[in-house]
Amino acid sequence: MKVSVLVPIYGVERFIEQCATSLMQQTYKDLEYIFVNDCTPDASIERLREVVARFPEREHQVRIMGHEQNRGSAVVRQTCLDAATGDAVIFVDSDDYVDVHMVECLVNEMEQSQADIVDGGFGIVSNGKIVKENMPLHTTDKAYLKIILCQNVEPNRIWSRLIKKSLFTDNDIHFHQGIDYSEDFSVLPKLLINARRSWVDQCLYFYRDDNPQSYTNNISTKNAVSFLKSQNIVGSFFKQHSEWNQYSLSAQIGWVNVWRFARRFNVDKALVEEHFVLNPTNIVARSLYSMMRNDRFPYKLANFFYLATRRIYLAFTGR
Numbered sequence: 001m002k003v004s005v006l007v008p009i010y011g012v013e014r015f016i017e018q019c020a021t022s023l024m025q026q027t028y029k030d031l032e033y034i035f036v037n038d039c040t041p042d043a044s045i046e047r048l049r050e051v052v053a054r055f056p057e058r059e060h061q062v063r064i065m066g067h068e069q070n071r072g073s074a075v076v077r078q079t080c081l082d083a084a085t086g087d088a089v090i091f092v093d094s095d096d097y098v099d100v101h102m103v104e105c106l107v108n109e110m111e112q113s114q115a116d117i118v119d120g121g122f123g124i125v126s127n128g129k130i131v132k133e134n135m136p137l138h139t140t141d142k143a144y145l146k147i148i149l150c151q152n153v154e155p156n157r158i159w160s161r162l163i164k165k166s167l168f169t170d171n172d173i174h175f176h177q178g179i180d181y182s183e184d185f186s187v188l189p190k191l192l193i194n195a196r197r198s199w200v201d202q203c204l205y206f207y208r209d210d211n212p213q214s215y216t217n218n219i220s221t222k223n224a225v226s227f228l229k230s231q232n233i234v235g236s237f238f239k240q241h242s243e244w245n246q247y248s249l250s251a252q253i254g255w256v257n258v259w260r261f262a263r264r265f266n267v268d269k270a271l272v273e274e275h276f277v278l279n280p281t282n283i284v285a286r287s288l289y290s291m292m293r294n295d296r297f298p299y300k301l302a303n304f305f306y307l308a309t310r311r312i313y314l315a316f317t318g319r
Helices: 016-024 044-053 073-083 102-113 141-150 165-170 188-192 221-239 244-264 269-275 283-293 299-315
Strands: 003-009 031-037 062-066 088-091 117-126 129-134 161-164 197-208
Touching (some): 003 016, 003 073, 003 102, 031 044, 031 073, 062 073, 088 102, 102 161, 102 197, 129 197, 141 188, 141 244, 161 165, 188 221, 221 269
Parallel strands (some): 003 031, 003 088, 031 062
Antiparallel strands (some): 088 161, 117 129, 117 161
């Protein structure tokens, strides 16, 4: 099985050496590396080339591509994906790093289980130290998708997963230009509804949460709009899906989270209404939705009811 390792590059001069070194040191041999430069303003590409030069046995497997202008993380991910020729892909953010056995472990599980997606465990790195390790959730495919749709329970990450490329191409799943915050969520549920999932209980990926330039550390108006558009894309997709009845309540609980996000980060109400147009029909979700979007209803109380309802619902999903 050929695996394409897909790495966007922007503003990671401080981190790219560790990331690239961990990728070049992979024990798995049948790889291609695709790095896409999104007009980084620093010396990230120079540092990357220096690392690649230290691994001459890997140089023929490396492609460094570039955009003529900065286009954002979603387009970079799509450029990586379009260029990939592997049977499976794995996304790696260029400010993170991985265990040298990562690809080998994930491929072994994919071949043994015949899964379409294989999750690996990941560690949270802060100030150079691993502060927390997260192992994949063990549950059924349907229960896992419901949990993802509920949101803020299990990470909506695209990285640290080995994914068959055919899941994207056969189901016309792609990243959306302009959605550079919550871009992973805009595709992950659509992948999961078409996939068999498995996992490896090893910490194989190390996610850095101390990069101040990371999108996840910047809740700007632009990022808020991106988040809202991502929610709208996924919600609209599932409303039209033949299996909507199975996932409707979990999706609608996720819609309540949209207003929770808005109130938590003081997003302008008009902005939310402009970019998020879905309204719950389930009586419980509709009640929570009304509470959460009503500025006169205390946020702490609305949040209490929301979390309690979500907890009860998840208790029946197999979590």
